[in-house]
Amino acid sequence: MKIATWNVNSLKVRLPHVLDWLAATQVDVLCLQETKTEDKAFPYEALEAAGYHAVHNGQKTYNGVAILARAELDDVCFDIPDFADEQKRVLAATVNGLRIVCAYMPNGQEVGSEKYGYKLRWLAALAGYLRAELQRFPQLALLGDYNIAPEDRDVHDPVAWKDQILCSEPERAAFRELVGLGLADAFRLFEQPPKLYSWWDYRQMGFRLNRGLRIDHILLSQPLAAACSACTIDKAPRKLERPSDHAPVMATVNLQSP
DNA sequence: ATGGCTTGAGTGTCAAGA
Numbered sequence: 001m002k003i004a005t006w007n008v009n010s011l012k013v014r015l016p017h018v019l020d021w022l023a024a025t026q027v028d029v030l031c032l033q034e035t036k037t038e039d040k041a042f043p044y045e046a047l048e049a050a051g052y053h054a055v056h057n058g059q060k061t062y063n064g065v066a067i068l069a070r071a072e073l074d075d076v077c078f079d080i081p082d083f084a085d086e087q088k089r090v091l092a093a094t095v096n097g098l099r100i101v102c103a104y105m106p107n108g109q110e111v112g113s114e115k116y117g118y119k120l121r122w123l124a125a126l127a128g129y130l131r132a133e134l135q136r137f138p139q140l141a142l143l144g145d146y147n148i149a150p151e152d153r154d155v156h157d158p159v160a161w162k163d164q165i166l167c168s169e170p171e172r173a174a175f176r177e178l179v180g181l182g183l184a185d186a187f188r189l190f191e192q193p194p195k196l197y198s199w200w201d202y203r204q205m206g207f208r209l210n211r212g213l214r215i216d217h218i219l220l221s222q223p224l225a226a227a228c229s230a231c232t233i234d235k236a237p238r239k240l241e242r243p244s245d246h247a248p249v250m251a252t253v254n255l256q257s258p
Numbered sequence: 259a260t261g262g263c264t265t266g267a268g269t270g271t272c273a274a275g276a
Contacts (some may be wrong), residue, residue, distance in 0.1 A: 062273095
């Protein structure tokens with residue numbers, strides 16, 4: 001079973017890339033972030049024609065998350081329960097007995113800003129939600145745009161980024177808190193090429209110069225980590241015309257069918 | 259250097275991203 005995550009930075013603009021990528025990879029589950037669309041404009045029909053069911057938690061202009069799956073999506077849960085938030089950033093569903101949590105974590109703008117405070121509060125609420133969710137669903141994967149580079153090796157220039165947004169110690173501590181719930185960073189379960197990132201700035205030839213950060217992640221609960229045989233970042237869609245600034249991340253999990 | 263792209267909103271230019 002292949003599961004993946006991709007911040008598409010507007011599904012309206014990127015739908016052709018998404019459909020091409022689904023056809024090429026045949027992933028079983030794809031979590032999307034930054035759909036930037038309301039539910040009424042979500043492309044259910046095009047995705048169904050491509051062989052995917054979909055659930056969406058969206059809003060106008062900003063944010064928005066979706067889960068696409070070849071199998072049925074059950075027990076769908078919107079947002080973080082008991083956390084008041086106008087922003088549509090979380091969606092969970094069960095696919096083939098596997099609990100999929102799709103998250104678009106806040107950017108935080110600048111260390112010390114109001115949005116940074118929101119980011120840290122939001123991350124604490126997410127951890128509380130996942131602690132309960134893991135009790136209910138031992139087979140759980142948390143996929144999404146975390147907006148956190150967990151370690152210096154996930155950053156093209158750790159000196160320039162030191163203590164900056166996406167790299168600050170409180171953000172990294174929040175990432176470690178998620179790992180501490182019993183989750184493993186699928187990417188780091190395997191030997192990986194050096195300097196492989198998942199996001200590059202549109203400006204200053206960021207992608208061409210590989211000035212990137214690894215901020216999109218797949219965290220797996222213990223039974224899934226034990227069944228995981230690969231995790232890769234696919235840079236190919238980032239090379240297309242009008243790309244998203246993020247690349248998709250994909251993991252292979254070898255589960256016996258339920 | 260507070261710039262540099264891209265998107266959505268809406269028809270001016272700005273917020274937000276990371």
